[in-house]
Amino acid sequence: MGANSSSISELPENEYLKKLSGAEPISENDPFWNQLLSFSFTTPTNR
Structure with missing residues (x-):
């Protein structure tokens, strides 16, 4: 959560x-x- 992504399998340990x-x-x-x-x-960068 917050700055880190979670998968459904990780939710019980979050x-x-x-x-x-x-x-x-x-x-x-x-x-x-x-x-x-x-x-x-x-932020996207255009090169």
């Missing part, structure tokens, strides 16, 4: 999904949110 769906509350200031919602795009 630490972000475990934390998001876990019983422990996640603070609004937790860096988890920045990692979960970060995206990386490769």
Whole structure:
């Protein structure tokens, strides 16, 4: 999730999904949110 892609077979081991769906509350200031919602795009180059 976030900056990394996941396949369906990897979802049960995904630490972000475990934390998001876990019983422990996640603070609004937790860096988890920045990692979960970060995206990386490769800009196209024309040569």
